[in-house]
Amino acid sequence: QLQLVESGGGLVQPGGSLRLSCTTSGLDYYIIGWFRQAPGKEREEVSCVNSGGSATYYRDSVKGRFTISRDNAKSTVTLQMNSLKPEDTGLYYCAATRPRISTLEEACIPPYVNYWGQGTQVTVSS
Numbered sequence: 001q002l003q004l005v006e007s008g009g010g011l012v013q014p015g016g017s018l019r020l021s022c023t024t025s026g027l028d029y030y031i032i033g034w035f036r037q038a039p040g041k042e043r044e045e046v047s048c049v050n051s052g053g054s055a056t057y058y059r060d061s062v063k064g065r066f067t068i069s070r071d072n073a074k075s076t077v078t079l080q081m082n083s084l085k086p087e088d089t090g091l092y093y094c095a096a097t098r099p100r101i102s103t104l105e106e107a108c109i110p111p112y113v114n115y116w117g118q119g120t121q122v123t124v125s126s
Contacts, residue, residue, distance in 0.1 A: 002026060002115040004094045009120030012084055018122060020079040022094030028072035030115075031097040033108050034079045036090035036122070043093070047079060048108035050099065057104045061087070084124045091119040 004027075008020040022032065033048035047068040048057045056068050065084075070077040077094065094117040101107035 002030070002096050004096060004115060004117035006092065006094045006117045006120040009092060009122045011123045011125065013126050014085060014124055016084050016124070017080070017082045018084065020081065020092055020094075020120060020122075022077045022079075022117060023075055024096070025075055027070075027075055027077070027096060029099070031099050031104065031107050032070060032077040033095050033097065033113070034068065034077075035093045035095055035110060035113075036088075037093070037119075038090040041090075043110050045108045045110065046092070048097075048104055049077065050104050055104050057108045081122070084122075086124045088122060089124050090122060092122050093117050093119045 002024050004024045006022050034046040035043050036046050037043040049068045049070050053070045065082050067080040095113040096115040097107050097112050
């Protein structure tokens with residue numbers, strides 16, 4: 001049983017930056033992803049990284065603005081979010097998925113997630 005702990009959320013103005021972190025022991029086997037959920041909307045994938053850190057996936061709306069990375073030695077995955085927009089607002093979850101699906105993009109969806117963190121709030125507002 002993994003216990004994923006997120007940190008780094010907060011309130012930021014449009015155009016600003018935030019850095020989210022996710023830590024847990026034993027995450028080096030798993031695909032790790034960040035997902036978000038806005039009020040009244042379904043949870044959606046934001047970005048995922050494979051177990052070795054050699055492959056990444058981003059949803060189209062965050063490409064070029066967000067960067068996911070992992071340090072397995074420190075049991076940490078980070079999501080650097082730049083040029084934030086109001087539509088990026090939501091509760092951001094770190095999640096772990098067993099690498100049993102053929103492609104990272106296919107695996108990076110909520111139904112395949114095995115473990116969820118508690119979430120950290122990101123609010124982008126002026």
